Amino acid sequence: MLKKLPIGIQTFREIIEEGYVYVDKTDHAWALASSGKYYFLSRPRRFGKSLFLDTLKELHEGSEVLFRGLYIHERWDWSKRHPVIRLDFSAGVLRSRAELDLRIEWMLKENAERLGVFCDRTRNDIPGCLSELIIRAHAAAGQRVVILVDEYDKPILDNITDLARAAEVREGLKNLYSAIKGQDAHIQLVLMTGVTKFSKVSLFSGINQLRDITLSAAFGAICGYTQLDLETSFREHLRGVDWARLKQWYNGYAFRGESVYNPFDILLFISEANQFRNYWFETGNPSFLIELLRNRRLFLPDLEGIEASEEILDSFDIERIDPVTLLFQTGYLTIADTRERFGQWLFALRIPNQEVRHALANHLIDAYTERLPSERLEWQKSVYGPLSCGDVDAFIAAIKRLFAGIPWRNFTHNDLPESEGYYASVLYAFLASLNAEIIPEDISNHGQVDLTAKLAGYIYVIEIKLNRKPEGSGAGEKGESTNPALAQIRARDYSAKYRDLPGKGLFELGLVFDGQVRNLVQADWRRVD
Known part of the structure; x- marks a missing residue:
């Protein structure tokens, strides 16, 4: 029993x-x-x-x-x-x-x-x-x-x-x-x-x-369950579980020791017949944190590669709240690697697992777009469908509808639309919410591209530019010579490292946004053999 x-x-x-x-x-x-x-x-x-x-x-x-x-x-x-x-x-x-x-x-x-x-x-x-x-x-x-x-x-x-x-x-x-x-x-x-x-x-x-x-x-493991804990204390409860998927969803919290699972996740996962859901995230109320990220204009793709000193991680003051400190201490970021430089410890941070990445992205979408979850779901469907079958034109059309649906009051008394990082952050949040594999600021030997997204066997190498000039050309392969974002991808050969990988398709995509139009004004792409 x-x-x-x-x-x-x-x-x-x-x-x-x-x-x-x-x-x-x-x-x-x-x-x-x-x-x-x-x-x-x-x-x-x-x-x-x-x-x-x-x-x-x-x-x-x-x-x-x-x-x-x-x-x-x-x-x-x-x-x-x-x-x-x-x-x-x-x-x-x-x-x-x-x-x-x-x-x-x-x-x-x-x-x-x-x-x-x-x-x-x-x-x-x-x-x-x-x-x-x-x-x-x-x-x-x-x-x-x-x-x-x-x-x-x-x-x-x-x-x-x-x-x-x-x-x-x-x-x-x-x-x-x-x-x-x-x-x-x-x-x-x-x-x-x-x-x-x-x-x-x-x-x-x-x-x-x-x-x-x-x-x-x-x-490091004073709180939380280790992999060994699951394989011994919960061996019978987890018989037949997909261990790789379980790790992807719930493991990954690290405090300079062995990585651990959140106990609440594991206990609810077992009690709900091994259904993968956002058990831990749903028990909290990250509204203050989400608003802080929005007000501080944190570049959301940076969440995948922040480096911080020990002082930042362990000191919290209400008069001067550092979003990175709050993200780490509340469990939305964890330690990926530790190194010593110029006499102090430096910590590379990352989002712990799929549950946090997926749920945090959904909350960020709602905060940046001021839409209800039911409205968000329709947008997610419109983005996921094209991405999962390599239909780049439909993906571009979905992006335009997405930004067109963001209320103008979001931009009252602020300069959000004048920031390239704003458009990259919204796009990052949507892709993360679709469980796409995202590599922000993807580095090659010629520089780094803003985003690389992998989904359903397709790879999308995406560069984002902000244009303050009148609206440019429409979507399609024909405009690639005049699109500065696509031109940069080609000139620096950002997609080279993916060309020999197996998959359904590799695409280079240049997106140009306009701060006054507050939307995508030029989008060109090419498929790379």
């Missing part, structure tokens, strides 16, 4: 006692407990952070029977039982400093009652109460205190579109966390988890001894 799937269950005791599948992460718990004291971990949502924290809680409280048969059981000293203070900000939305303080006071009271101690709120503010709770819990138990903070940053992220309110909430959290620094003699372990990492200046100045293990290769 197959074990039950722990969908939505974040309580370690329930998983073990009720016979759910459990992927053993206690080797990481042992590494934390035996090599340090203060830790910080950032991972995207629904990656198993809460379950890992609850595992640490049961471990330090001495729940020996729950760990029998697991990695840590024979290594742990079960004679010691540490009091655990658990602060969890994952539930609900806090819209002000007053609501935050009220929630913190409730959590401190709940922890005090569970530990059999008290905090005199008539004589203490919030940090004073936490300090008193730590000291009294240590004295009552005779063992130092473990502090676990779940989703430490959620109150800030809930208010991220209101800078003043987010800053106010941030100061409230900083006020709370500052109490930890002065209680070192009473503390056994601290682990704080969240989605983002705020800079030490803005939030962590009170506890600057935290060791950030987010990008530590040794803890």
